[in-house]
Amino acid sequence: MNALADIYTRLPDSIDDLPPPPSEAAVEEADYRSRHWSSPIPGPLKPGSPEHKRAVADMFRETFNPYRPSVINWPKLDPVTLKRVTSLPIWDIAVQTEGKARLRMAAYANLVTDPDMKDAISRNAWEENRHKEVLSKLVEAYGIKMAPEPPYIEPRDVEWAYLVTGFSECVDSFFAFGLFKVAQTSHFFPAELIETFEPVMQEECRHILLFANWLAWYRAVMPLWKRPWFELKVIAVLMFLVYERIGLAKTVDDEGNEHTQDNNFTVTGTKEMSSQDITLADFLEICLTENDRRFSGYDPRLLRPRLAPGLARTALWVLGLFGKKPHIRPEASPAAA
Ligand SMILES: [Fe+2]
Numbered sequence: 001m002n003a004l005a006d007i008y009t010r011l012p013d014s015i016d017d018l019p020p021p022p023s024e025a026a027v028e029e030a031d032y033r034s035r036h037w038s039s040p041i042p043g044p045l046k047p048g049s050p051e052h053k054r055a056v057a058d059m060f061r062e063t064f065n066p067y068r069p070s071v072i073n074w075p076k077l078d079p080v081t082l083k084r085v086t087s088l089p090i091w092d093i094a095v096q097t098e099g100k101a102r103l104r105m106a107a108y109a110n111l112v113t114d115p116d117m118k119d120a121i122s123r124n125a126w127e128e129n130r131h132k133e134v135l136s137k138l139v140e141a142y143g144i145k146m147a148p149e150p151p152y153i154e155p156r157d158v159e160w161a162y163l164v165t166g167f168s169e170c171v172d173s174f175f176a177f178g179l180f181k182v183a184q185t186s187h188f189f190p191a192e193l194i195e196t197f198e199p200v201m202q203e204e205c206r207h208i209l210l211f212a213n214w215l216a217w218y219r220a221v222m223p224l225w226k227r228p229w230f231e232l233k234v235i236a237v238l239m240f241l242v243y244e245r246i247g248l249a250k251t252v253d254d255e256g257n258e259h260t261q262d263n264n265f266t267v268t269g270t271k272e273m274s275s276q277d278i279t280l281a282d283f284l285e286i287c288l289t290e291n292d293r294r295f296s297g298y299d300p301r302l303l304r305p306r307l308a309p310g311l312a313r314t315a316l317w318v319l320g321l322f323g324k325k326p327h328i329r330p331e332a333s334p335a336a337a
């Protein structure tokens with residue numbers, strides 16, 4: 001376990017050794033760099049080729065945003081907003097998801113022998129640990145009551161656990177992008193809080209970009225005889241995710257209070273986030289637009305996750321057959337900063 005904690009708490013080029021960014025301009029520049037990246041290598045980047053693998057690792061390292069959870073200035077919230085934010089049924093599951101993700105990614109990184117992929121996935125584990133730190137600072141700043149965290153257990157089937165985490169992130173991030181946009185335009189969250197969380201959202205975009213490209217690379221370099229078993233495993237992971245998302249998880253804290261956690265909040269949360277009447281078709285359209293916007297700054301030769309956008313497009317097509325077309329055209333989306 002210590003070896004894994006070592007991976008998710010220590011970055012090879014630790015930001016703790018770096019001086020804090022000297023100016024607001026430097027922070028803005030780091031933010032810009034985290035959203036825009038292209039490989040200088042000419043020609044196609046074919047999954048399985050050394051060029052593709054190098055590009056994936058370079059993208060992940062060079063788009064790193066060196067923000068520090070300890071210096072985030074949590075905006076003061078008025079009592080109504082504070083109540084609204086603290087009573088969202090997401091904080092326990094958010095903290096625990098990051099805790100699990102850092103451990104599972106570290107466990108997988110520990111097994112990977114390819115130095116480029118090992119570097120990228122170790123960094124991803126470190127960033128999940130930083131997300132957990134950001135959330136614990138938020139919980140502390142706003143006095144959110146939390147259920148005790150369960151022990152984080154090292155996975156027995158490390159590849160399975162990594163696939164579960166990767167696919168979960170792909171689905172959750174897609175809907176979270178849309179939900180975040182809804183929360184922003186409806187002013188459910190004050191602008192300062194949106195701004196504080198923005199780098200975390202973009203970081204999840206980088207994570208799923210890495211996962212999609214890791215998956216394509218892994219499939220391409222895998223011996224052919226292993227592929228059928230692996231594809232069955234992927235199907236089993238997707239079925240497990242569907243099962244996991246049916247229903248709510250309940251935990252009980254030290255004082256015997258029940259905490260209900262909504263595993264599907266990224267999908268069901270629009271009603272809570274906005275007083276506007278947003279239909280399912282509207283929400284899916286917003287998710288697709290936001291998803292495209294967040295990926296737009298990265299080298300188009302790198303693969304994008306396709307599962308959640310594909311499901312959303314299919315659902316929109318089916319809804320369209322019943323005359324339920326989106327009303328909202330989210331052209332108000334700001335361009336990638
Ligand atoms: Fe995360």
Ligand SMILES: [Fe+2]
Nearest residue numbers: 128169204207
């Ligand atoms: Fe992530």
